[in-house]
Amino acid sequence: MAYVANARMYSVNPAAAAAWKELFSWLAQQAGVELHAIDHAFPSPLADLWSRSDLACAFMCGFPYALAEHPPQPVAAPIPINAPISGRPVYATRLVVRADSSFDSLEETFGGRLGYTVEDSHSGYNALRHHLLPYYRQRGAKLYRDSIGPLFTPRRVIEALLADDIDVGPLDSYALDLMLRHQPELVSQVRVIASTDPAPIPMLVAATDCPREVVAALQSALAAFGKSAACAGLRDRLALEAFAPVVAEDYLQTTRWEAEARAAGYGQPG
Numbered sequence: 001m002a003y004v005a006n007a008r009m010y011s012v013n014p015a016a017a018a019a020w021k022e023l024f025s026w027l028a029q030q031a032g033v034e035l036h037a038i039d040h041a042f043p044s045p046l047a048d049l050w051s052r053s054d055l056a057c058a059f060m061c062g063f064p065y066a067l068a069e070h071p072p073q074p075v076a077a078p079i080p081i082n083a084p085i086s087g088r089p090v091y092a093t094r095l096v097v098r099a100d101s102s103f104d105s106l107e108e109t110f111g112g113r114l115g116y117t118v119e120d121s122h123s124g125y126n127a128l129r130h131h132l133l134p135y136y137r138q139r140g141a142k143l144y145r146d147s148i149g150p151l152f153t154p155r156r157v158i159e160a161l162l163a164d165d166i167d168v169g170p171l172d173s174y175a176l177d178l179m180l181r182h183q184p185e186l187v188s189q190v191r192v193i194a195s196t197d198p199a200p201i202p203m204l205v206a207a208t209d210c211p212r213e214v215v216a217a218l219q220s221a222l223a224a225f226g227k228s229a230a231c232a233g234l235r236d237r238l239a240l241e242a243f244a245p246v247v248a249e250d251y252l253q254t255t256r257w258e259a260e261a262r263a264a265g266y267g268q269p270g
Helices: 014-031 046-050 062-067 122-139 154-162 173-182 184-188 212-225 229-237 248-263
Strands: 003-006 035-037 055-060 073-080 093-098 113-115 146-148 169-172 190-195 203-206 240-244
Touching: 003 014, 014 035, 014 173, 014 212, 014 229, 046 055, 055 062, 055 212, 062 122, 062 203, 062 248, 073 173, 073 212, 093 122, 093 154, 093 173, 113 154, 113 169, 122 169, 122 248, 154 169, 154 173, 154 190, 169 173, 173 184, 203 212, 212 240, 229 240
Parallel strands: 003 035, 003 055, 113 146
Antiparallel strands: 055 203, 073 203, 073 240, 093 169, 093 190
C-alpha cells in the first residue's frame, strides 16, 4: 500500500519545502515504505490531512493532538539544532516585532495590536496566551487594543508585521529557525523581544489505522537520521539535530496551559 507524507507546518519557504520532500524520499528508501510527499497547502484545513486513512508521516501540533478523542499514532519528534533545551524535542514561541519598531520589550507593545495564528495552535495561540496570562492577572483587563487573527501560518504573521497590520506576533521557534536559515534577509526585518517557556514540539504522526509495522519501520529509520553521514547536508538545511521518540504524555502540558487560562477567564489572547 502507498502512504502519504507532508511537512506543511514547517515548509515555511520553497527551500525548506524542498528539503522536507528530500527527507521523505530518504525515509521511504530507508524504511522500505512506499511513501509519497503530497502538497496540502494553506488554506486547506490541517484537520483534513490529519484524518487521512493513508497518512504515514505528517506534522501535527501537540495541542490538537492532546485534545483529540482518537489521536493519530506518534511517529517521531524533531530535535531542532537551536532547541530551547539542547538535545530535546522542544520548541518555544518567539514574540516578534518589526526590526525598525520602537519596541524593546513585550510590555511596551501592550495597548497595541497583537496577532495570533489559529485557536488550535499551541505556538500561535495557546503558548502565547499562557505567556501573557501573568500580565492579564496583574492588570485584570485586556492587554492589547486589538487581537488580529486568525493569521493561520508563521509566514502570514511575518507578512502582517511587515505590512504594519500588527505590532507583535507569535512565531514557532523552529519555524523561525527555518525561515532565518533560508531567508537571511529576515534578520534585518524582524526582532525577537520575548520567548515563552519551552513545550513539546509538533510531532510526525501516522493514521490511527496505519499498520504498526509501517510505523515501526519509519521510527527506526528516523532514529538513524541524526547520525547518518549521508544526511549531514539535509540536517543543515532543515536546522535539525535528529528525531526522538515521542512521549505522548508530555503533550498534556498544552492542555494544562489551556485550562489555566480558561480558569482565569482569559480566552482569546489579547
